[in-house]
Amino acid sequence: MTGAPLLEVENLSVRFETNRGVSEAVRGVSFTVGRERVGIVGESGSGKSMTGRSILRLIRPPGIATADRLAFEGTELQTLSERQMRRMRGRRMAMVMQDPKYSLNPVMRIGRQLIEALKVHERIATREARVRALEMLRDVQIRDPERVLAAYPHELSGGMGQRVMIAMMLIPRPDLLIADEPTSALDVTVQLEVLRILDNLVRDRGMGLIFISHDLRLVSTFCDRVLVMYLGRIVEEIEASRLHEATHPYTRGLLNCLPEVGGPREPLPVLKRDAAWA
Numbered sequence: 001m002t003g004a005p006l007l008e009v010e011n012l013s014v015r016f017e018t019n020r021g022v023s024e025a026v027r028g029v030s031f032t033v034g035r036e037r038v039g040i041v042g043e044s045g046s047g048k049s050m051t052g053r054s055i056l057r058l059i060r061p062p063g064i065a066t067a068d069r070l071a072f073e074g075t076e077l078q079t080l081s082e083r084q085m086r087r088m089r090g091r092r093m094a095m096v097m098q099d100p101k102y103s104l105n106p107v108m109r110i111g112r113q114l115i116e117a118l119k120v121h122e123r124i125a126t127r128e129a130r131v132r133a134l135e136m137l138r139d140v141q142i143r144d145p146e147r148v149l150a151a152y153p154h155e156l157s158g159g160m161g162q163r164v165m166i167a168m169m170l171i172p173r174p175d176l177l178i179a180d181e182p183t184s185a186l187d188v189t190v191q192l193e194v195l196r197i198l199d200n201l202v203r204d205r206g207m208g209l210i211f212i213s214h215d216l217r218l219v220s221t222f223c224d225r226v227l228v229m230y231l232g233r234i235v236e237e238i239e240a241s242r243l244h245e246a247t248h249p250y251t252r253g254l255l256n257c258l259p260e261v262g263g264p265r266e267p268l269p270v271l272k273r274d275a276a277w278a
Contacts, residue, residue, distance in 0.1 A: 005032040007055065008206040010069035014050045014232075017062050024140055025050040026062075027232040033176065035206040039223035039240060043271075047232040048212045049098065052178040055210075056095055057085050072176065080182070080246065084194070091121040094169040095178040103165055104153040111149030113225055119183050121172045123276070136167040139189045139197055159186050166194060176208040177201070183218075195222055216254060228254075231278055249278055 014026035026047040031038070040048045050059070057077060070077045072093060077085065079221040097103040105113055114133035118124060124132075130149070137145035140163040166182055179198065183191040194211060199209040199222070213219050219226055220243040228236040228251045236248040246252060253271040 004073075005034050006071055006073060006215050007033040007210075008071040009055070010067060011278070012054055012060055012065070012067040012070065012257070013049065014054055014063060014065045026054065026065075029229075029232070029234055031227055031234065031237070033208045033210060034224065035202065035208050037202055037209045037211055037223040037240075038110055039211045039219035040229060040231035041213060041215060041219055041228045041252075043072070043224060044214075045131075045231075046229040048229055049180050050208060050232075052095055052212055053178055053227070055178060056089055056093055058095075089198055090117065090169075090174065091172050092174055093176045093178070094174040096166050096169045096170065096180060096182045098181045098184065104161060106153050108152075109149070109163055110153065110156070114149070114164075114171060117168045118171045122178075132171060133167070136171050137164070138169075140164075140167045141193045159190070161185060163190070163194070166197075170197070173201075174207065175206065178210045178212070180212045181214070182211075184213075216258060220244070233277075248277075249274065 009032070010030045011027040013024065016023045016025060029047070029051055032177040038050065042048055044060070053059055054065040054067075055077075056069065057065070067078065068268055072088065077088070080088070104110070111133060115126060115129040116131060118129045119126070133149065134145045137148055137263070142148050142160065142163055146155065148160070148164065150170050156164065157177065162182070162184070163186070169177060182198075186194060198209060202209050211219065211223055220240050226240050226243055227234050227274055228238075228246070228248065230250045236246055236251050238246055244255065246255065248270055250273070253269075257271055259268060
């Protein structure tokens with residue numbers, strides 16, 4: 001990372017109080033993000049999504065998120081009122097959720113949702129906002145944006161709904177984007193196009209990107225740095241291009257579980273875990 005960081009996270013923890021006691025989803029996580037692409041990888045339940053949601057203060061009771069420092073461009077997010085935080089979300093920081101079915105309003109047409117997302121953060125005429133919405137839908141490889149604007153979420157496929165969500169988050173042109181499995185429902189061609197769009201935003205606009213994924217190969221080729229999470233902790237941080245040189249046994253275990261084209265046909269090894277890693 002070069003220059004001052006966009007985001008500073010120190011000793012972030014997320015816990016949930018349940019009838020069976022306290023469940024810790026994130027434990028003592030610290031990292032910074034500049035105008036770069038930072039990947040977060042790990043198994044399901046390792047705390048990746050909870051970390052992303054915590055940055056935008058989206059953890060709701062019974063969840064409790066705390067940190068020694070959670071700052072965006074020097075502004076401590078934990079001291080902001082909910083009204084001030086709403087101004088930050090979308091315009092300065094945005095998050096693409098993993099499943100669009102639970103993020104899009106089922107009773108509103110796509111066009112209204114996209115236009116509303118833009119007008120909340122900018123003083124812009126409805127006609128101009130509609131033009132911007134159409135342009136962004138084309139950017140995420142939606143072939144018939146006029147039809148999609150008039151559609152309801154249930155009329156879209158899962159992959160198209162995911163592209164709409166990406167477009168909605170990118171329309172306000174945020175400085176930091178948290179993308180939680182943003183290409184998981186897309187075919188390879190569209191996946192590459194969406195990654196190209198995100199890459200251009202980082203390079204041309206100086207945007208910061210947190211890319212949450214299970215796909216180690218994708219992260220190693222697309223991101224600049226990689227954070228590896230296990231049971232709520234960051235167990236290793238490494239340059240993405242050197243991910244194959246990772247030394248932590250958990251990261252090595254994840255890499256060894258990846259199949260290789262033309263590789264041996266024996267069963268893939270089972271990931272072995274050690275209580276000491278947590």
